[in-house]
Amino acid sequence: MSNTGNGWVVIAGLGPGNEALVTQEVRDAIADATDIVGYIPYVKRIAPRDGLTLHATDNRVEVDRATHALEMAAEGKRVVVVSSGDPGVFAMASAVFEALENNAESHPDWLNLDIKVLPGITAMLAAAAAIGAPLGHDFAAINLSDNLKPWSLIEKRLQLVGEAGLAMAFYNPRSKSRPHQFARALDILREACGADTLITFARDVTKPGQELLTVPLNDATPEMADMRTVVIVGNRDTRRVGNYVYTPRYAAED
Ligand code: SAH
Numbered sequence: 001m002s003n004t005g006n007g008w009v010v011i012a013g014l015g016p017g018n019e020a021l022v023t024q025e026v027r028d029a030i031a032d033a034t035d036i037v038g039y040i041p042y043v044k045r046i047a048p049r050d051g052l053t054l055h056a057t058d059n060r061v062e063v064d065r066a067t068h069a070l071e072m073a074a075e076g077k078r079v080v081v082v083s084s085g086d087p088g089v090f091a092m093a094s095a096v097f098e099a100l101e102n103n104a105e106s107h108p109d110w111l112n113l114d115i116k117v118l119p120g121i122t123a124m125l126a127a128a129a130a131i132g133a134p135l136g137h138d139f140a141a142i143n144l145s146d147n148l149k150p151w152s153l154i155e156k157r158l159q160l161v162g163e164a165g166l167a168m169a170f171y172n173p174r175s176k177s178r179p180h181q182f183a184r185a186l187d188i189l190r191e192a193c194g195a196d197t198l199i200t201f202a203r204d205v206t207k208p209g210q211e212l213l214t215v216p217l218n219d220a221t222p223e224m225a226d227m228r229t230v231v232i233v234g235n236r237d238t239r240r241v242g243n244y245v246y247t248p249r250y251a252a253e254d
Contacts, residue, residue: 007073009113011093013086013120014045018206021126026118029080037069038082038092046082062092066099070110086122090143090171093117123230124169127202131212132244134200134232137251138166144185145172151181158185162192165254167247168233173225183222189233190217198238198245203229214245 010029015021030036035053036046043056057065069079083091096115103110128135140161144154161168168189174182189197195218203211203226213224217233225231238247 005076007076007078007113009069009073009079009081009096009115010118011081011083011087011096011116012118013083013088013091013122014042015121016085016123016126016206017204019045021121021206023118023120026120029116029118032078033080034077035069035072035079036082037065037072037079042082042084062095063099063102066092066095067103069096070099070103070107070113073113073115074107074110083120084123085126086120087117088119089122089141123171123202123205124232126205127169127200127212127230127232130202130205130210131200131214131232132241133246134198134234134238135167135169136247136249137235137237139168139235140166141169141171143171144182145175146178146181151178154181155184155188158188159192162189162233165235165251167235167238170225170231170233172227173229173231174222175227179222182225186217186220186222193217193233194236197236198234198240200232200234200245201225201229202232205230214240 012026012029014026030046033052035055036043037055040056040058043054046054048054055068066081069081072079081092081096085091087093100110124135124141142157146154196216198214199217199220200212200214201224234247237251238245
């Protein structure tokens with residue numbers, strides 16, 4: 001297969017849902033694309049038009065999807081791979097580079113493809129903004145799905161990050177295929193962070209029907225989260241002021 005030199009791949013973040021939060025450079029890339037690749041609900045956000053082929057696939061095949069995007073770009077197509085939020089946060093950007101690495105010997109020409117990552121507003125930042133400033137000091141972002149890592153590693157990280165006093169944002173907090181693990185995560189957090197630490201459940205952020213709920217960890221129940229929720233746990237200084245939740249910018253010695 002020869003590289004015509006005209007094709008490219010853009011891995012674009014569509015933001016958390018509100019179309020006003022899609023950046024201009026992402027809009028421009030989509031307007032210039034011949035092909036859109038992505039998970040079905042994200043591809044649905046792209047308006048169909050003449051000359052644009054939409055390739056919507058199931059979420060479980062990220063590397064296949066990424067390989068397909070690289071193949072098409074090598075054929076001269078202009079391909080936008082869409083992710084929700086930011087493409088570098090638990091999303092397609094790493095999958096594209098993984099596919100590039102996997103194919104480095106069989107398709108060395110792909111290494112010269114024009115590949116760009118265009119950032120988007122990730123769910124935790126949109127959620128943090130919606131409730132105030134809970135991530136105003138040091139924090140960690142953790143994917144609670146054990147599809148790509150063992151659950152034991154997730155437990156260890158929750159424990160250590162909690163003990164280190166960092167705030168946390170959790171993606172993919174609770175799915176039907178792993179109903180008990182989020183309850184376990186809450187137990188670890190109560191122990192490591194303290195039961196009165198504030199936790200916020202932010203569902204469908206920036207979309208119609210957005211829901212925000214902040215409670216002390218002691219009152220948190222697993223049902224408060226699902227796969228459309230991003231969860232933010234504050235640090236020991238995180239507090240309410242009026243209707244807002246914020247974390248001060250400073251911290252004292254441990
Ligand atoms: N790349 C995406 C994250 C993909 S993982 C990003 O940067 O936001 C999918 C998880 O993101 C969901 O399970 C949920 O935890 C979170 N998420 C994405 N969009 C969201 C939204 N609008 N509201 C709340 N959580 C969201």
